[in-house]
Amino acid sequence: MKRTIFEPEHEQLRETAREFLARECAPNVEKWMENGQVDREAYVKAGDAGLLGFNIPEEFGGGGADDFRFNAIVVEEFARFGGAAPGLSLQNDVLVPYFLHLANEEQRKRWMPGMATGETILAVAMTEPGAGSDLAGIKTSAKRDGDDYILSGSKTFISAGINSDLVVVVCRTNPDPSAGHKAFSLLVVERGMEGFERGRKLDKMGLRAQDTAELHFNDVRVPAENLLGEENKGFYHLMHNLPSERMSIGVGAIAGARAVYEETLQYVKDRKAFGKPIGTFQHNRFTLAEMSTELDIAETYIDRCLQAGVGGDLSALDAAQNKWWCTELAKRVIDSCVQLHGGYGYMNEYRVARAYTDSRIQTIFGGTTEIMKDLIGRDMGL
Template sequence: MRADVFTSDHEDFRHLVREFVAKEVVPHYAEWEEAGRLPRSFFERLGSLGLLGMAVPEDYGGGGQADYRYNVVLQEEAARALVTLGTVRTQLDVVLPYFLAYADREQRARWFPGLASGTLLSAIAMTEPGTGSDLAGIRTTAVRDGDTYVLNGAKTFITGGLLADLVIVVARTGSDPQDRRAGLTLLVVEDGMPGFTRGRVLDKMGIKVQDTVELAFDDVRVPVANRLGEEGRAFTYLGHNLPQERMTVAVGSVAQSRAALETTLDYVRQRKVFGTTVAAFQNTKFELAAVAAEVEAAQAMLDQAVLALVGGSLSGADAAKVKLFCTEVQARTVDRCLQLFGGYGYMLEYPIARLYADARITRIYAGTSEVMKVIIAKSLGL
């Protein structure tokens, strides 16, 4: 029932990714979860195969294919193998678009080759303690002093911040009492800049392979040459990329829902209780039938949104609808599937337990479900 989303080029790419994940990710995944991060060498391996630089212009060592569907394929194939590549997803779908859209020629020459090759890792630092989704409430400040900005503040919940060589920091460079959104600027802080420190690695209940850290900036002097775009325009820039960021969460939610359904089908066909397979019980059939119908509906909604995003017509409200619906479907799917595993579903040796724990964050990051409802309500004139 899937829409005609992908071309033969995307399917060729899918074959490459499927083989890569099977050989280079699955055998090491438990080790990476234990370490709480993906190793730098993994990013370099991705870069050598061209998987990180698909959207980077060819002049800088990339593939010149700014087609979001390649990112969708990467997520789908990771989920199919019952793994997640959260930090990779963040770098490609959330951070890289800012560099592509707002880096000037000098910045492109300086950063793009490393971003494409996997030798430069990136993160974006928006969230602060006490602000959450209220980006207009950002307190981190950057004061212009000649050809530098003096940056002070703290950020939290920063995905990929532990290994990042380049961190795009959202800072306040000015204020307007009439407009809280005005005066925000994007500054690229580089690893090793004096005053830039990484705090503790946060201990999360899920997505263990994705490092999440606190960052602090104490009189960090950031060259004006490291500013992305114009001073004071960051809120507009952030709003421009949020639909794709939310779509990225939705893509993962549907792909992981499918993975939960498939691994549960395999389990109930083999597991026997009371002398018969779990699959033979009517309750099992009804539960999985309902799950399959919901996942199919989410996939249909998502596919149309992916095509709209690629075509440049996806609105912020529609992206919010997709994220809200797909993440809620994911929550119901993994919960119902885990139930059919019985006690084994609570054991981390079974992938359904990891899928369950990983799913909880999708209704929170990139804007909570409540924020999505506010956005949708506004689009309805409410």
């Protein structure tokens, strides 16, 4: 089924992304996986290629393109690549929108040029050892002290935790237990601030080249000018930005699953058992037919959501539905592809094996499937 949502300028960016991945990432996959992180230089090269900051205003060095279809193109191509690569979706889809929506003019001038060039790598620190999906359980706190906040606490599972230069930290700024969601703020912690320490680079079963880390804030003195948005409105700022993150996750999940499906289709045509290609066995044909159909349906829904986003009509409900359905479908498709590969599907030299572990986190980060369903149920008035 031909997708019609993208214009020629989007497809030009797709070609740029493919060329970048082939030239800058493919030769470094094994090294980056072994090191557990991507070289910082890769972000700068991505900036040079125009793959970063296209949604940042031109006056700050960006492309000025407020069109999530550009984001989707980059997400799809990086997901189809399936190897080690810089985390551009974290930068473009998750973090830059915070600064676009919340940063004041001084903050924009100070931070955005580096985001556009790739010299400034971003991270967001929400999850804590005792608080994941339940953001209300966050313990990290910041107390006002003159022109500064004194930030204390720890975060875990932080993507780009090692490479990041700016970390948007979700912290409790109102100690009143009855404050509820009005207790949190977003503070931007900068590399090198005294008391800001990187903990362990976490050993994950998948996404081996993504630097995921623990972060510790030991009475870090953060200037009040680094408050992003309004004090005690952090929870609402998060809710405003989560739909684009969830949309990005859904797009990447289906693009990655589509690539694995296509490789599996070729594999079952080539692999023979009992004297004929294994894809010709009825059960396998049925399995492949189901995957093809479901992926087409998911892409159609994604395109509908992307179109809604272009018109400013993408709701938090749409993003939640997209996120849980697409990630769960990707999990099922890739699992079936492992089965069709047989023993070879368990070997890391095959893309399907790496995809199996890499994709598993997608139903968890950005809001678990269970949280997405709960949000949808509440929207129904239940």
